[in-house]
Amino acid sequence: MTGRALVICREAGRTYGRGPVAVxxxxxxxxxxxxxxxIAVMGPSGSGKSTLLHLMAGLEQPTSGEVVWPWYADGVGPKAWVRARAMAIGVVFQSPSLIATLDVAENTGLPLVLAGESADRARVRALAALDRVGVADLAGRLPDDISGGQAQRVAVARVLASRPRLVLADEPTGRLDRSTGRHVVDVLLAAVDEIGAALVVSTHDQAVGERLPTHWTMRDGRLHLHPDGGTP
Structure with a gap:
């Protein structure tokens, strides 16, 4: 570990369904x-990597144990807490999930607007984030007019616009070719270094995992930590 804790899982588990059909x-x-x-969380598809990241992000609730965010101040109301968490933790999904009717800048600034920022302020921050990942020239284009690699870089910018403390990237290169995926990882690493955020990437791609110094492994829903940073 390298500093102050951002998220802690304590015997945190997630089960879907009940009885004999429970998974x-x-x-x-x-x-x-x-x-x-x-941190790279390595493992095959279906090993539980995405669910673990969703628990860390607060997108799903554990069915056993707990997930805590030590920076969260007790006494903050539920609505304020949801907003604070959304701004402090950014998630890059496998699919960029851009809204087709909004241009790139609007897509990038949308989470800020939903969190209460003015449209003008959100646009300023969105344009800065797009510039940070090298796609500022796409600001006025619609999602259907850009490539898959460009769309994923926009998705990274959308997360970085809020300058989160923690970025969770769930198979961010899973739908990209090797060259484009490598560039997206370059952009992601440079961007989190610039804003000083922690980064956790789930991936089944060894080449992506090797780009990060610490490796965890998921097998059949069980997490294996490697304190020396290496893979088994």
């Missing part, structure tokens, strides 16, 4: 992400 996606997991950590 354990993540068994009781203990792990911690600190400031400026760079």
């Amino acid at each position: 354990v996606a993540v068994h009781g997991t203990n792990c911690q992400v600190d400031t400026r950590d760079r």
Whole structure:
């Protein structure tokens, strides 16, 4: 660990369904992400990587154990807490999920607007984030007019616009060719370095995993940590 804890999982697990049809996606997991950590969560599809990241982001609730964010101040109301978490934790999904009727700048600034920023302020921050990942020239284009690699860079910019403390990237290169995926990882690493955010990337691609110094492995919903940073 490299600094202050941003998220801690304490025996956190996630089961879908009940009884004989129950599926354990993540068994009781203990792990911690600190400031400026760079972690690759490796494992095949279906091993529980995405569910683990969703638990860390607060997008899903654990069915056992708990996930805590130590920077969260007790006494903050539920609505304020949801907004604070949304601004402090950014998630890059496998699919960019851009809204077809909004241009690139509007897509990038939308989470800020939803969090209460003015449209003008959100646009300023969106344009800065797009410039940070090298696609400022696409600001006025619609999603259907850009490539898959460009769309994923826009998705990275959308997360970075809020300058989060923690970025969780869930198979960010999973739908890209090797060259484009490598460039997206370059952009992502440079951007989190610039804003000083921690980064956790889930991937089944060994080449992506090797870009980060710390490796965790998911197998059948169980997380295996490697304190020396290496893979088994």
